[in-house]
Amino acid sequence: MKIATWNVNSLKVRLEQVQNWLAANQPDVLCLQETKTEDAKFPLAKIQETGYQVVYSGQKTYNGVAIISKQPATDVQYGIPEFADEQKRVIAATISDVRVINVYIPNGQSIDSDKYQYKLAWLAALQSWLKDEMRRYPKLVLLGDYNIAPEDRDVHDPAAWVGNVLVSEPERAAFQGLQQLGLRDAFRQFEQAEKSYSWWDYRMMGFRRNQGLRIDHILLSSAITCSSCSIDKAPRKLERPSDHTPVVAEVI
């Protein structure tokens, strides 16, 4: 199963790029974040035209997630159970025999922001839910935009980022907490180029200078075997790109 995650930063703007990426890469599953599209306006037919099925949970302006798949999605879950959240950041479904959990983890804005407290509470709720979910579904993939760079090697300039959101100690501890549940980072299962990132700032020619962060991740339960994981930089080079680029894993 080829499974991928991509924060598209508006599905409306990036629809054609998504269609082209599906056609060229033929993933079994593509998880999107930041669709920024309310469900009534979701481009369902445009996705189906590509030969894929899709389930989604979105809202106007912000957030929004979708799972595009060749095989049907069953047992669809919207949001984290028992965690009240207006923001559409989670959709989970079973595809073939794999539980796919697509997350758009909050950004946090800044350490002194209420949004940072929301992010930490959100991560605690995710951890608590995943503990149950992993018992129910031994074959589980947790993927999406984590808004966390797990280690300094995932940051282009660690010194410049000290004390910032995405790299702070509590956020990294939350990421490690997920790993302690038995989830492993697919990307780090393999030898990778140094300075591998999945997001680059639109400003300051961030991509051309490779000033990025690795904040989009695919985490796998122990019952899943992974044969490859890579970052596909091609979409970041297109006209009018998302600031994120896809991460892709081949799993069984």
Next chain:
DNA sequence: ATGGCTTCATAGTGAAGA
């Protein structure tokens, strides 16, 4: 230099992202 760029909601600019 606390900006830079992009999107959305708007019809001027402002919020938010990371």
